[in-house]
Amino acid sequence: DAGVTQSPTHLIKTRGQQVTLRCSPKSGHDTVSWYQQALGQGPQFIFQYYEEEERQRGNFPDRFSGHQFPNYSSELNVNALLLGDSALYLCASSLGLAGGGRYEQYFGPGTRLTVT
Amino acid sequence: QKEVEQNSGPLSVPEGAIASLNCTYSDRGSQSFFWYRQYSGKSPELIMSIYSNGDKEDGRFTAQLNKASQYVSLLIRDSQPSDSATYLCAPGDLRGATNKLIFGTGTLLAVQP
Numbered sequence: 425d426a427g428v429t430q431s432p433t434h435l436i437k438t439r440g441q442q443v444t445l446r447c448s449p450k451s452g453h454d455t456v457s458w459y460q461q462a463l464g465q466g467p468q469f470i471f472q473y474y475e476e477e478e479r480q481r482g483n484f485p486d487r488f489s490g491h492q493f494p495n496y497s498s499e500l501n502v503n504a505l506l507l508g509d510s511a512l513y514l515c516a517s518s519l520g521l522a523g524g525g526r527y528e529q530y531f532g533p534g535t536r537l538t539v540t
Numbered sequence: 541q542k543e544v545e546q547n548s549g550p551l552s553v554p555e556g557a558i559a560s561l562n563c564t565y566s567d568r569g570s571q572s573f574f575w576y577r578q579y580s581g582k583s584p585e586l587i588m589s590i591y592s593n594g595d596k597e598d599g600r601f602t603a604q605l606n607k608a609s610q611y612v613s614l615l616i617r618d619s620q621p622s623d624s625a626t627y628l629c630a631p632g633d634l635r636g637a638t639n640k641l642i643f644g645t646g647t648l649l650a651v652q653p
Contacts, residue, residue, distance in 0.1 A: 457640070466544075466628055466643030467584065480640050514583055518639070527572055527632055527639040531583040 428532035449517030456498040459514040474520040544644035559616040563629030570631035
């Protein structure tokens with residue numbers, strides 16, 4: 425049973441550039457959530473996708489956008505990168521509204537983004 | 541007041557002892573609670589979920605929830621050096637299709653051999 429996968433593992437970008445991160449959810453899951461984890465901090469919720477729509481969003485600017493595909497995989501896009509965007513980006517998969525109240529989220533290995 | 545508060549530690553316990561990790565949260569509407577373990581340089585790993593007041597046991601782990609006090613804890617029995625990690629408490633905010641997890645900064649646990 426494949427777990428949550430993310431690509432790439434590491435990425436180095438320059439300020440002002442754009443980046444796309446990818447996530448495939450755990451088999452059987454239909455909901456993807458994205459989190460940003462800065463060094464020494466807990467993960468911060470960015471947004472959540474279910475049925476190809478953004479369902480909830482955290483306190484992140486519009487530079488952060490996403491997409492979910494019919495196969496439930498998801499992308500996170502960040503435009504106009506800032507130095508402060510350097511962090512570990514985590515994707516978590518879960519069951520959505522059909523999960524019967526079981527909302528455990530399972531994280532992928534993350535993408536380490538460094539902005540120089 | 542922070543949404544989720546945890547003692548950052550480090551919490552140092554000898555091998556074989558019970559480690560007790562505590563967490564308080566501010567949102568009275570939270571109905572689900574999760575504990576994650578995160579090794580340095582790795583992603584968080586779900587170790588316990590709890591939805592009702594009281595205790596829930598799974599192997600060496602026991603989660604305790606008191607919604608009236610807005611308090612959740614994790615006990616690790618027979619602590620092993622391999623348990624040394626940061627433990628993250630995360631109440632869930634269910635408004636979308638699934639929970640928005642709200643994390644504390646985590647408690648660093650160090651189990652001494």
